[in-house]
Amino acid sequence: MIDKTVTDAAAAVSGIQDGATVMIGGFGRAGQPVELIDALIEQGASDLTIVNNNAGNGDTGLAALLAKGRVRRVVCSFPRQHDSWVFDRLYRAGEIELELVPQGNLAERIRAAGAGIGAFFSPTGVGTELAEGKELREIDGRMFVLEHPIKADYALISALRADRWGNLVYRETARNFGPIMATAATTTIVQVDELVPLGWIDPETVVTPGIFVDRVVAVGERSWLRDGTFVGGVDIEGRPAHPVEAPAEVDQ
Amino acid sequence: MIDKTVTDAAAAVSGIQDGATVMIGGFGRAGQPVELIDALIEQGASDLTIVNNNAGNGDTGLAALLAKGRVRRVVCSFPRQHDSWVFDRLYRAGEIELELVPQGNLAERIRAAGAGIGAFFSPTGVGTELAEGKELREIDGRMFVLEHPIKADYALISALRADRWGNLVYRETARNFGPIMATAATTTIVQVDELVPLGWIDPETVVTPGIFVDRVVAVGERSWLRDGTFVGGVDIEGRPAHPVEAPAEVDQ
Amino acid sequence: MSSRISRDALAARIAADIPEGSYVNLGIGAPTLVANYLPDDLEIILHTENGLLGMGSAPESGSIDPDLINAGKQPVTALAGAAYFHHADSFAMMRGGHLDVCVLGAFQVSQSGDLANWSTGAPGAIPAVGGAMDLAIGAKEVFVMTDLLTKAGESKLVAACTYPLTGVGCVTRVYTDHAVFDVVDGRFVVREAFGDNTVASLAELTGLELASMADAAASVEGT
């Protein structure tokens, strides 16, 4: 029997070695595999190269990994955000390297790694400083820049639901980089809201076939869902929108 | 209101000009847009370049288009089949050109056209006669061959279901080339079993978003389905598996 | 008459130029205002680079869904007829030329249509490009929405960009608070001057030779 499920996030991230290249899914917070990142922080691997669209938000998730000094280099399209203070500090202090990649080149380079493409001529970035030093070519009257695949040792991604073969479905725009990162890493590790029995995911709707998935861990339903139905009640960061006051302590 | 539906297959294929490049979906008979091909035969465009995985089966569909002498050139991976007698005859008579493309290069070149890629280094075909005259390059110790996009004026494809925005879902392995051909043609024309109201297709399950679709025509449910459920009763070519004898005529 | 229109009026002006049935990306920041002025009775389909076609307006309070956001990472909704897809498919959609219109902000636009909108090149600034370069080269029409002048009074329309480029020769039209300009054959054509602006006054503000629509028409006839 094929069973890619593991018992907890610690088991899911075991073996990630110092110096590894790790893709981390998510666009901002949507689809960010927070439990896996927390487990990676706990696990202790350092000197990492991280591939993500961003470079961390606030003080949790990817930002927390950066804050611990575990990351040598970030490959991303949009590090600077209103809440990217952790990355900003490290970058200004010269404590982290940045490879800035236009978002479409980032996505296509990740896909290329998964699809066995050696390199491709991209329309994006031509004539800009992000194409400096790269090979240019005119094809059918238009200029293109040669871009190479980005592959990884590990991908940490988040999906809505999986079966034990690792077939995945996602939810809304939390899908983002998950499906392509899953194809581009030697070992793909997925956190999901829930595991379902084999055959419960309609084969027409599978977004990531299990062939791309190595380990799956269920981390429980997100707080804005109840039994798979959206119930809201949170802000954009997933915190309770109207926090309930803790009841005053009563002296006994 | 956006409404990409047209009333019949004749309207769907209107305007296809002599000399056009036309992609036709399908792998063998699965997913072949038979009603659109029949309408194209009726419409009369000639001197066509056809992009398809095969070069026609039996005497219907693509084979019938070839038999009418409407096709100057075929781009495909696998023309020779047990029932490809129409193509075989034309090819041996020197009446049709063939560009033979390995199937993976065919698929990736079609995708590249839709994705704005100028060209890409492919792992497939290196060292074979199908790479002769093409640029080779060693990347990370492996040889690749440069392949260019295949685009088309029109794509004729078949899907299971559409809404009026042109969102599509497919059925089983009839999906094959449909989603990528839809992205690579200036005008994409789709035949579907049924049209459904906007919003009836779950946005998580859309395979071809409507942005890639220009015209949709409903041609009715395939004979092996009843109200969307598989009922069988056909052979692999879709003909009744156990034809019912016509009742003997009774003299009155 | 005033010489400038408000940002909201400009958003409305852009919205009025977008035909029904268009597939449109409104980038991030000010251009997203355009969505507020798209007529409710016209179907115009919004794309957001993080994987959604058929993006709707912001959700009601209490219905924020952290899984459903736009490129600016703000909560949005999805219309009936929407579709989700992954990032490579989303950018293939842009880069393959399938979007009809995108609307972007700008630091500078040159008269040959070069766009600079991602970096001022200031020393020590943290660079971030996101999807700007893909949008700039991908859409059939690349509209820029911007003030004509910087806060310091310098023209954002320039002979040649001095800021780092986002894309080369990609801008087709510039909507500013003073006027609307088409980029045609290496010069700006004043398509519409707001208030008391004229081709001459705009030429003075920008320091550029500008063409009127009549000039442009004559030029076409003369070819």
Add this chain to the structure above:
Amino acid sequence: MSSRISRDALAARIAADIPEGSYVNLGIGAPTLVANYLPDDLEIILHTENGLLGMGSAPESGSIDPDLINAGKQPVTALAGAAYFHHADSFAMMRGGHLDVCVLGAFQVSQSGDLANWSTGAPGAIPAVGGAMDLAIGAKEVFVMTDLLTKAGESKLVAACTYPLTGVGCVTRVYTDHAVFDVVDGRFVVREAFGDNTVASLAELTGLELASMADAAASVEGT
């Protein structure tokens, strides 16, 4: 003892070498026989290039579904846990090296692992390549299933292919009716000889210098 095993016995021999959990493509023609010998109690996931992972056996008569076929265009079924995808995704799966094993037929295999299986190069023949070249370069292990000799008695294992190539240096193992050969460092190593075949008798049949497993082991130790 006989010097040859049957095609079905060979299919069973190949099936026995495929571990549980493998993702496997069985091409078209004879290699598809291997599916009949995969143990029912092991989960081995079959890929078909036309867009399905989790392919099952042929349907019952009366349940043929023309939308559900394999690469040979024969009716198949889909298992619980299956997934459908389009052709570019399907070939990306192959070409990206995600399949563990593929099994292909051959006209010739060279001792450096070159494969010729798509064309005899005969004048006037209609060429057809399908997915053979993608499979040849894509899977982690490329197994060939073939008779050792042609009907004319010529060896299909050769020093260098004379037929048009499908892929260069791609074959890792050859299962023939006489023996199983590994391709190692530019020579064939006899992994297993069936019946009364020996390394010497196989060398004579093929006209090649062959290595025994002992030779190969010594060679590794000697490095």
